[in-house]
Amino acid sequence: MDANGHANGSSPHEVREHDVLIIGAGGAGLRAAVAATERGLSVGVVTKSLLGKAHTVMAEGGIAASLGNVDPADGWQTHFKDTLKSGKFINNWRMAELFSKEAPDRVYELEQWGALFNRTAEGKISQRPFGAHTYRRLCHVGDRTGLELIRTMQEKVLATDTQVYMETAVTKLFKNSEGRVVGALAYTRETGKFIHFKTKAVVLATGGWGRIYKVTSNSWEGTGDGAVLAYDAGAELVDMEMVQFHPTGMVWPPGVRGLLVTEGVRGEGGLLRNSKGERYMERYDKERMELSSRDVVARANYTEVQEGRGSPHGGVFLDITHLGYRGIMKKLPTMHEQFLKLADIDISKEPMEVFPTIHYTMGGVKVDPETCATNVPGLFAAGEVAGGLHGANRLGGNSLSDLLVFGRRAGMGAAEYVKSNGYSTEIREEELNAEKKRVMAPLEKREGENPYKIQQELQETMMEHANLMRNEDSLKEGLGKVLALKDRLPNIGVGGSTLFNPGWHTAQDVRHLIQISEIIIRCALERTERRGAQWRLDYDGPDEELGRVNLISKKDQQGEVGIEKREIPPMPEHLAKLFEEGE
Amino acid sequence: MSDSAAEQKGMASKAHAEVHSDEEATLEGKSYRLKIFRGDAEGGKEVEYEIEAIEGMVVLDAVLKIQAEQANDLAVRWNCKAAHCGSCSAEINGRPKLLCKTRVEEYEGQEIRVHPIRAFPVIKDLVSDVSWNYGVSAQIQPFTTSEQAPFTMYEEDVERLYEPKKCIECFMCQDVCHVLRTHHKHPEFAGPRFFVRSQWLEMHPKDEGNRLQFLKEGRGGVQLCNITKCCSEVCPVGIHITDNSIIPLKERVADEYYDPAKWLMRKIRGRRNGSSNGNGGTRSTHARAGIRTNG
Numbered sequence: 001m002d003a004n005g006h007a008n009g010s011s012p013h014e015v016r017e018h019d020v021l022i023i024g025a026g027g028a029g030l031r032a033a034v035a036a037t038e039r040g041l042s043v044g045v046v047t048k049s050l051l052g053k054a055h056t057v058m059a060e061g062g063i064a065a066s067l068g069n070v071d072p073a074d075g076w077q078t079h080f081k082d083t084l085k086s087g088k089f090i091n092n093w094r095m096a097e098l099f100s101k102e103a104p105d106r107v108y109e110l111e112q113w114g115a116l117f118n119r120t121a122e123g124k125i126s127q128r129p130f131g132a133h134t135y136r137r138l139c140h141v142g143d144r145t146g147l148e149l150i151r152t153m154q155e156k157v158l159a160t161d162t163q164v165y166m167e168t169a170v171t172k173l174f175k176n177s178e179g180r181v182v183g184a185l186a187y188t189r190e191t192g193k194f195i196h197f198k199t200k201a202v203v204l205a206t207g208g209w210g211r212i213y214k215v216t217s218n219s220w221e222g223t224g225d226g227a228v229l230a231y232d233a234g235a236e237l238v239d240m241e242m243v244q245f246h247p248t249g250m251v252w253p254p255g256v257r258g259l260l261v262t263e264g265v266r267g268e269g270g271l272l273r274n275s276k277g278e279r280y281m282e283r284y285d286k287e288r289m290e291l292s293s294r295d296v297v298a299r300a301n302y303t304e305v306q307e308g309r310g311s312p313h314g315g316v317f318l319d320i321t322h323l324g325y326r327g328i329m330k331k332l333p334t335m336h337e338q339f340l341k342l343a344d345i346d347i348s349k350e351p352m353e354v355f356p357t358i359h360y361t362m363g364g365v366k367v368d369p370e371t372c373a374t375n376v377p378g379l380f381a382a383g384e385v386a387g388g389l390h391g392a393n394r395l396g397g398n399s400l401s402d403l404l405v406f407g408r409r410a411g412m413g414a415a416e417y418v419k420s421n422g423y424s425t426e427i428r429e430e431e432l433n434a435e436k437k438r439v440m441a442p443l444e445k446r447e448g449e450n451p452y453k454i455q456q457e458l459q460e461t462m463m464e465h466a467n468l469m470r471n472e473d474s475l476k477e478g479l480g481k482v483l484a485l486k487d488r489l490p491n492i493g494v495g496g497s498t499l500f501n502p503g504w505h506t507a508q509d510v511r512h513l514i515q516i517s518e519i520i521i522r523c524a525l526e527r528t529e530r531r532g533a534q535w536r537l538d539y540d541g542p543d544e545e546l547g548r549v550n551l552i553s554k555k556d557q558q559g560e561v562g563i564e565k566r567e568i569p570p571m572p573e574h575l576a577k578l579f580e581e582g583e
Numbered sequence: 584m585s586d587s588a589a590e591q592k593g594m595a596s597k598a599h600a601e602v603h604s605d606e607e608a609t610l611e612g613k614s615y616r617l618k619i620f621r622g623d624a625e626g627g628k629e630v631e632y633e634i635e636a637i638e639g640m641v642v643l644d645a646v647l648k649i650q651a652e653q654a655n656d657l658a659v660r661w662n663c664k665a666a667h668c669g670s671c672s673a674e675i676n677g678r679p680k681l682l683c684k685t686r687v688e689e690y691e692g693q694e695i696r697v698h699p700i701r702a703f704p705v706i707k708d709l710v711s712d713v714s715w716n717y718g719v720s721a722q723i724q725p726f727t728t729s730e731q732a733p734f735t736m737y738e739e740d741v742e743r744l745y746e747p748k749k750c751i752e753c754f755m756c757q758d759v760c761h762v763l764r765t766h767h768k769h770p771e772f773a774g775p776r777f778f779v780r781s782q783w784l785e786m787h788p789k790d791e792g793n794r795l796q797f798l799k800e801g802r803g804g805v806q807l808c809n810i811t812k813c814c815s816e817v818c819p820v821g822i823h824i825t826d827n828s829i830i831p832l833k834e835r836v837a838d839e840y841y842d843p844a845k846w847l848m849r850k851i852r853g854r855r856n857g858s859s860n861g862n863g864g865t866r867s868t869h870a871r872a873g874i875r876t877n878g
Contacts, residue, residue, distance in 0.1 A: 114726030123735040219662040253639020452651035496656030500707040503655025
């Protein structure tokens with residue numbers, strides 16, 4: 001099984017072979033692994049962290065699926081319509097259709113595998129209200145639904161033959177002479193050993209890229225590796241300008257700035273007030289108030305602070321005291337603990353201070369809705385790294401069901417592809433060696449720029465120039481800064497060895513962060529309108545023309561970011577009809 | 584900002600009467616000193632670092648600040664920074680702690696010595712090799728049922744499962760458990776974390792599996808626990824591991840193995856009785872998933 005590349009003096013590597021290699025072990029990656037393993041294939045899962053620590057664990061509020069357990073009128077049609085309305089109709093409607101139809105099955109499947117949700121009086125899975133969902137739709141267990149999902153999937157995967165490579169990061173995808181993705185280079189974080197994965201298909205399930213911003217609810221892992229691996233391999237990305245600002249992140253103390261305060265707080269009746277005590281949401285969305293869509297609430301919170309009606313630490317007040325201690329310990333125990341421990345606030349007695357935090361990336365790798373295949377043969381993507389389902393704004397709770405619906409489809413899609421294709425997984429030795437050399441460069445250079453410093457400058461640049469309110473001049477200035485940082489990448493040098501060296505790992509990640517930031521800013525410059533999360537102050541409102549297109553970015557012949565406006569195909573009648581009936 | 588208006592409404596909270604911004608948050612002239620273990624499997628030593636103090640900072644903030652500014656290669660695990668993921672377990676002054684949940688000011692006037700968790704082999708600095716735990720987990724019979732979801736289950740049926748299911752796998756209970764830490768019984772003892780997991784599985788109203796053989800005769804080794812409750816004391820999510828997981832499991836094992844009637848039944852019918860899934864006691868739940876962390 002093992003071989004190495006010692007021959008010409010480059011670093012040695014191990015070879016591992018799988019039918020399907022899955023990159024990422026969050027909800028989507030693990031669901032894909034189960035699907036592909038069930039079809040009798042050899043599956044490898046690579047994760048940058050330990051198993052069960054993926055960002056899925058941070059999802060608190062719940063998983064959206066139209067079970068109709070508390071509101072029997074709910075059905076896939078309403079979930080579909082809510083998803084498209086919230087996404088401002090640039091969503092991929094076929095993805096949204098599959099998603100809303102299949103989400104209930106995926107929830108029941110979790111229950112079948114041992115997941116436990118809060119119950120209704122009738123003994124069914126309980127569902128709570130959430131922003132811009134017409135009905136009470138979020139299946140949940142307190143405020144730790146993501147933990148329940150990841151642990152259930154983790155234990156499911158542990159009981160299969162799937163091989164999990166923990167604390168291992170992929171740096172490049174390889175293609176064979178036919179242009180099919182047939183491998184990847186990875187290093188283990190523990191020792192820095194290289195692994196050449198020979199595989200017939202790759203599923204990207206690497207999550208988002210919130211780490212391009214300073215104030216984010218994302219962990220260190222959210223560096224957009226999958227999007228850049230795909231982009232470098234020639235895949236198309238869709239609507240990369242769409243970045244979700246969650247309305248409620250913590251603001252104090254500084255160390256926890258950006259930490260998520262679940263939308264479940266508003267779902268359970270939490271009220272937003274400014275320093276004057278006004279429930280200001282009535283000025284932004286009188287009908288839905290605190291439970292308006294995330295883009296609207298985030299802009300409202302931002303505006304209140306901008307206009308001088310903020311809280312002492314520059315946020316707004318979120319008050320859940322009406323639930324009382326017992327109610328809070330039942331419905332929001334994690335939030336209670338988080339504020340008490342980290343901010344000395346007892347949320348059963350006093351309001352929280354909150355401000356928007358970068359939370360989720362709607363844009364991502366463009367995929368075929370049925371199979372999650374990209375335009376590059378052998379390359380699949382699912383979960384946050386994929387784009388299309390959420391359009392210009394994601395509904396809370398839609399992410400967890402997205403992971404399972406499309407994780408499963410990607411696993412099946414990859415399995416079908418592997419079974420119906422025969423081809424070589426051989427690649428040119430020089431390509432492998434060149435990549436190993438590139439990855440080792442910061443360690444060999446030793447003295448050089450600090451990768452953390454570059455990461456920090458990038459995060460500050462994106463905060464300043466590509467935040468939730470944008471304009472052309474500022475975006476252009478930001479682009480200039482990002483490109484200047486890109487030029488500094490070769491100067492990075494880190495000390496220490498390959499033994500668990502976070503400086504060296506950051507040197508790899510920061511390249512991804514910079515590439516993604518460049519693409520986001522370029523797309524944000526192209527979409528000259530206000531739509532969902534993309535809010536251009538220098539344009540008045542939504543643009544009808546732009547409402548009919550997706551922005552597709554792809555690496556062009558010169559290796560630069562090429563952007564194409566691609567017409568969204570018209571909705572078929574059975575879907576279009578849904579909007580006529582209810583409106 | 585209109586603080587007065589907020590106060591009139593009773594909204595300004597006690598902890599932050601004054602206005603702060605990011606820049607103002609550094610505590611003027613104040614610094615913290617941390618002694619951090621630097622080394623690997625071969626050995627190592629404490630290295631002292633000094634950083635400027637920032638209001639409300641947790642030990643993880645301090646460690647990451649040192650990593651970014653003074654020691655880029657300082658190894659530490661972390662993910663969510665919100666005590667939801669259990670990655671950043673380490674020992675502060677000899678006590679296991681989640682670094683993201685421990686405020687530096689708790690140690691005012693004391694030394695702050697940060698070490699990796701010690702019940703498992705050190706890889707480097709604050710990172711230990713916890714992969715053993717995943718191997719143990721893979722040997723526990725997973726949730727097993729012949730019923731088809733959606734299940735009808737009432738709150739009162741499942742209420743006691745919420746507590747063990749809160750586990751974030753920080754492995755701090757494993758770190759303090761004498762059976763592992765002092766007596767190194769890793770090959771024959773699963774540790775508190777996996778008694779917690781076994782408990783919810785055993786008590787799930789729809790589960791038909793049986794883990795008593797694993798717990799008693801397999802590598803569970805629940806009888807080795809002498810209920811010192813060290814695990815319960817360190818659990819960051821407040822699971823009463825000893826009282827609610829280990830003791831009930833010990834009782835079930837005792838019931839199964841030391842009730843003379845059941846003992847006789849087992850001799851006659853094989854290892855288990857009352858098996859509803861036809862696997863009897865002979866079903867082995869071997870580790871099937873391969874877990875690799877190492878180089």
